[in-house]
Amino acid sequence: MEWLSFDRRRVDKLVSECWKMGRPPCCSESSDLKKGPWTPEEDEVLTTYIQKHGHESWRALPKRAGLNRCGKSCRLRWINYLRPDIKRGNFSEDEEILIINLHSTLGNNLKKIVNLEHLHYRWSRIASQLPGRTDNEIKNFWNTHVRKKLLKAGIDPKTHQPVPNITFLLDTISKLNLPLKVPAIMSPWINNINDQLLNNLLQFVNMTPLPKPTFLDSQCYMEEMVNQYAINRSEDWMEYVNNVSLEPQSECDSIGASLMGSYGNGTEIPELFTDLKSMSHNLFMENQLPGMSPEEPMNLKNSLESNAFETGFDDYYESLLKI
DNA sequence: AATAGGGTCAACCGCTTGTGT
DNA sequence: CACACAAGCGGTTGACCCTAT
Known part of the structure; x- marks a missing residue:
């Protein structure tokens, strides 16, 4: 119970500190200090x-x-x-451009290189370049305006790089002429075709590129998952997945889990399709890819829902390519 | 006119970093 | 070096407002 002892140590430390100091922590819930909006008074x-x-x-x-x-x-x-010295009111176009530029240079300072979730943007450093603007104000402006604007223009706001286009990816895959024992869109994971295509697919699935140092690890991780599942094909596999050192993206897990289902003997195709359908639905309807025409997500969704079960892999694959 | 849904942003929360002893 | 405390920071929340239906 390592995780439990870790939390407990931390809690014990906090509690003992509070007792030693003889007062509750600042802004504690039990305090009767006022919270919420400030009055003019x-x-x-x-x-x-x-x-x-x-x-x-x-x-x-x-x-x-x-x-x-x-x-x-x-x-x-x-x-x-x-x-x-606070400057209130809307951001000017110059300010917006400056924010985007600063974000692209200052924003990629990684606190911990190993995990994208710990990527912190230096809002305060960006704010220091814009007289009269606060980090909070810029952060809000970014999240409500600039981020959406960049997405709409087909630019990933985290990396400032163009987001890969689904049509281009499908077209690329179609030219590879893969055997269709598993859905073609999944084949790169187990056929190790080329790094760029796999990276593009990972980007597409995750909406953001994987950090370069972990890309090859991700590839090895996926292959290793396949091997382990092929060897064990049991519940122990999940334990293995949970204990590997590299943290996979959750979407990769879902694809990996789907892929595992069909890898061994192909008897679990319906489950695989179910996962693919829900995954595609989530990707296209909830996270709508920037740079796509408005019809594309719905077309793909309809295509998946109407064709997947009735016509089998080949037709399903063909229907994807026609979009 | 009512209301559901989405956008905005001030304020909060919890964690990290800096500083003094 | 270790500790206590203050300040700073980024992410998140929720109240409020606006717009579409």
């Missing part, structure tokens, strides 16, 4: 106090100023809203 009190005394200690500030808020809340309110 509170703003006035905070502004007046800071203009008169500054903010050398945020923790001590609310008590001295007579505010029933925690220091953290006061700090946020001052920095993001009350500061006199």
